[in-house]
Amino acid sequence: MPQDEDLLLAVLNSAPVVDGVRTEQLVGEAGKELATRYGGTGTPGELAHLRSVREALQDLIRGRADATGELNSLLEKTVLVPEATPTGLDWELVAPPHRRLAVRVVMAWSLVEEEMPGRLRACANTRCNLFLIDRSRPGTAKWCSMAVCGNRMKARVHASRKRESGPSS
């Protein structure tokens, strides 16, 4: 499911820092809107699983903590059922309804790590809580967005260089 890569990024990026404060989008109407956009229902239980999967994956991607235990308890009772089609096998995901969307997020994360190792990373701006999938050929993308964090960080580096090279009094 290629659109699940979008789902993965939408969930990872659902706690953006706005004016220095971490916000939460996986609650209430905003959470419901996000969940239903990707085929979920937006029930409180489903959103709770999405939030905990987000925290676990953010920790894993940042190498901050081994959150595989949380993922494994989410994945309990998850089964993939094969069905033959003229062009190969289709895999149907069977999971408890309120966990289904969060399981898809974990599957998308795993697929990205397998197909593009190291390309899913946190924005290099430490004050930013967004993540990116680097699809550039050299694999050097560092910012969630060049327009936002890229320019901000460049300006900061430029300012500190100017300070360092300024006249010493």
Ligand SMILES: [Zn+2]
């Ligand atoms: Zn950023």
